[in-house]
Amino acid sequence: MGYKTSRITNHSIKNNRATSVLMIYTGGTLGMVYDSKSKSLVPFNFNEILTNVPELHRVEFELTILTLDKPIDSSNMTPTNWVEIARIVYDNFEEFDAFVILHGTDTMAYTASALSFLLENLSKPVILTGAQLPIGIARTDARENLITALEIASAKINGRPVVPEVAIYFNSYLLRGNRAKKKESSQFNAFRSENYPNLAEVGVTIDYNFPFIRPYRTDLPLQLHETLDDNVMILKLFPGIQQNLIRNIFNTSGLKGVVLETYGAGNAPSESWFLDELKHAIDKGIIIFNVSQCDGGRVLQGTYQTSRKLQEIGVVSGSDITTEAAITKMMYLFGKEGSHERVRFNLEKDICGEMSV
């Protein structure tokens, strides 16, 4: 996959309607069909999408489909891929009114978070969706997810897009992309956003939660960021975690930032060896970002003695950010900001709706 990737499928379903949507197929379960010869699921040729989703003939917008050279299972996604997807949106921004990204569910929340940072001042919908069952299977959820994601992306009121932000549509819910988490691998309701209201709920009608959708603004031009620094990691605490493990992680050469997944409201062991290791890492320039292992609620450093100590040694509070948004925010800020102080400062700020401050 890459920006060099040619459009192997690029046909338009034209029905003379005003709104134009670019659908970008990156891979994942959605785009698979059962191959009776090999008796397995194989990537589906998107040229044949009209055979599998004939409903697309009836949609009320113009649809262009862009298929990446090598669709991937989203477990193989990398920051390079995120920049490439962001670049496709950026390069096609003037031509299309909205974007739908078909993506595997496994890392969709990471991609959505990364895109929300990479596409600064976004004023058009970028809706990610996927499926738990391949599009070629009778009971698939792919068709509903795909059609509704397209409908949401193309929705306008008074000529303005209804959802001018990066969002995930899945199984009747539209969620802010950088607030969503994959919560379920077998039921259809794969995603949830514990700390931010749903942007829309879909039944017979699509009910938008207008006060919680980012406002439409066109005063600032879309800015593409293309540098993500992946010298970061996620360290999840558990009772019994060993000092040598923590020390070895912080001794990793080039390491700049760690998302520390703490307990509850941001609590961690108060044993001196643990705090000394963290303090030593902070003193040598590693930024530690405190994110809770709980999906709901927020980090409040200082409520308990076990988190006040973290505050005192200079751990940065992640408030109610998800781990997915936290790690991509760190990559983005280390890639963008010139100084350690600016990264620390901006980590605590809400950049594009990813955390409550």
Ligand code: ASP
């Ligand atoms: N492993 C697949 C992926 O993330 C799962 C899915 O698409 O749901 O690409």
